Amino acid sequence: MCESSMPTPGQLGRSPATGKAESWMSEPVKDDAMDNKPSTPPAAAGSNVSPLTGAGPRSELHAGLRFSRPVALADLTDDLLWPKILKAPRLALRPASIGIALFALLATDLIGEISWFWRGSNQLRVGSLVSDEFLGGVRILLSQLRDGLLTGDPDRVVNGFVWLAALPKSLWQEFSWGVLLVIPMIAVLLIGGGAICRVAACEVAHGIRLSWVDALGFGLRKWRSLLLSILGPALLAGIIFAGISVFGWLFFTYGFTQPVGALFYPVMLLAGLLGAILVALTIVGAPLMAPAIACEGGDAIEGIQRAYAYVPSRPLRYALYLGVLTATGWVAVTLAMALGIGITRFNAAAIGWLAGDAPSVIADPAARSEGFTHYVLRLWISLPTMLATAYAMSVVFTGLTIVYLLLRRVVDGQNLSDIWMPGLLPGTVATREPSTAPASDAADSTND
Numbered sequence: 495m496c497e498s499s500m501p502t503p504g505q506l507g508r509s510p511a512t513g514k515a516e517s518w519m520s521e522p523v524k525d526d527a528m529d530n531k532p533s534t535p536p537a538a539a540g541s542n543v544s545p546l547t548g549a550g551p552r553s554e555l556h557a558g559l560r561f562s563r564p565v566a567l568a569d570l571t572d573d574l575l576w577p578k579i580l581k582a583p584r585l586a587l588r589p590a591s592i593g594i595a596l597f598a599l600l601a602t603d604l605i606g607e608i609s610w611f612w613r614g615s616n617q618l619r620v621g622s623l624v625s626d627e628f629l630g631g632v633r634i635l636l637s638q639l640r641d642g643l644l645t646g647d648p649d650r651v652v653n654g655f656v657w658l659a660a661l662p663k664s665l666w667q668e669f670s671w672g673v674l675l676v677i678p679m680i681a682v683l684l685i686g687g688g689a690i691c692r693v694a695a696c697e698v699a700h701g702i703r704l705s706w707v708d709a710l711g712f713g714l715r716k717w718r719s720l721l722l723s724i725l726g727p728a729l730l731a732g733i734i735f736a737g738i739s740v741f742g743w744l745f746f747t748y749g750f751t752q753p754v755g756a757l758f759y760p761v762m763l764l765a766g767l768l769g770a771i772l773v774a775l776t777i778v779g780a781p782l783m784a785p786a787i788a789c790e791g792g793d794a795i796e797g798i799q800r801a802y803a804y805v806p807s808r809p810l811r812y813a814l815y816l817g818v819l820t821a822t823g824w825v826a827v828t829l830a831m832a833l834g835i836g837i838t839r840f841n842a843a844a845i846g847w848l849a850g851d852a853p854s855v856i857a858d859p860a861a862r863s864e865g866f867t868h869y870v871l872r873l874w875i876s877l878p879t880m881l882a883t884a885y886a887m888s889v890v891f892t893g894l895t896i897v898y899l900l901l902r903r904v905v906d907g908q909n910l911s912d913i914w915m916p917g918l919l920p921g922t923v924a925t926r927e928p929s930t931a932p933a934s935d936a937a938d939s940t941n942d
Contacts, residue, residue, distance in 0.1 A: 598686025689713035791914030
């Protein structure tokens with residue numbers, strides 16, 4: 495404060511407008527030294543200065559002064575982490591994220607339809623069976639988990655995951671070697687999901703809106719890491735399962751080898767324990783693997799390691815974050831799907847009102863297509879629901895990225911802005927040495 499603005503002793507306790515003594519001067523002055531509390535210097539209020547008023551709202555609150563602006567919701571939630579998850583539906587509306595999700599879903603469906611070439615047009619497709627089994631399995635899982643936790647029955651909790659072991663067998667019985675189409679389908683979905691995670695990470699951390707070209711380029715460069723982060727643990731669990739199966743065949747098929755099998759059975763118990771832990775950590779940690787790779791720029795091992803470390807460290811916090819994301823995303827996706835279906839039915843009702851001989855596919859998109867007109871109409875009619883489905887995928891990966899950043903903040907203490915950017919060493923926020931810097935941004939993640 496300048497000397498010219500300092501009040502004179504005669505002016506202390508008087509109103510500048512009336513010159514009369516103000517009432518607060520008659521109240522006893524509380525000495526900070528008496529309470530052993532250091533007095534707060536005027537500059538301390540500047541540490542939380544509002545960009546709108548130039549005053550610190552918190553210092554005003556403690557000083558008992560009147561607010562210069564109304565209390566906003568942000569003032570109450572700035573220090574909380576979980577409300578940031580509520581931004582996921584809004585961030586998922588980015589055209590880059592929805593466009594990438596739409597491309598990934600169309601490409602996955604196209605790969606699943608390849609089985610048409612050797613199975614015929616009336617046979618079940620790989621994509622249809624996988625999607626049906628997955629959706630049915632998720633319903634069974636949620637139902638069994640709910641009933642098992644409410645009744646305290648561990649068998650129901652375990653039975654909820656049985657469909658995972660039954661899915662490969664069902665695919666093999668139906669498609670034989672055609673089941674290998676599942677691998678490129680998963681790869682395409684993960685490439686798109688990794689790109690969406692990158693878009694969300696850049697915007698949450700630095701407020702940067704990444705273009706769909708840069709985001710998709712990141713996903714393509716990291717396709718091996720994204721795929722191995724999911725298939726690697728599954729393959730290792732499969733190897734353990736196969737090893738236990740071979741042990742059972744060798745030592746329990748014939749009577750004279752069963753005593754030996756009984757002696758070495760504790761080794762199989764340890765292998766089963768390792769396999770069960772691996773499966774459990776992979777199931778609960780899989781949602782964090784793609785966001786970890788997108789935020790850290792690392793490889794599959796780092797993505798797996800961070801997921802396996804964060805979930806056991808803060809299981810309740812992780813469950814809370816997923817619960818908030820599920821509730822928020824469920825509402826947003828339901829509204830989006832309702833809008834897509836509403837557009838389709840509104841157009842069908844409007845066209846059928848005057849055009850009595852309109853193609854049947856307009857009123858019933860599931861009707862069998864006949865001819866070029868029906869195929870083109872079905873493509874356009876399904877576009878609103880396809881966009882809603884793409885938005886649902888965008889919400890999932892965007893929300894999981896926010897959950898990962900928040901969980902990392904709680905476990906490791908890293909700021910939300912600490913993400914990998916071009917020019918940094920993958921997996922760190924350290925700058926590359928000039929001699930080791932790549933010639934282009936596209937080369938910095940070539941070697942996973």
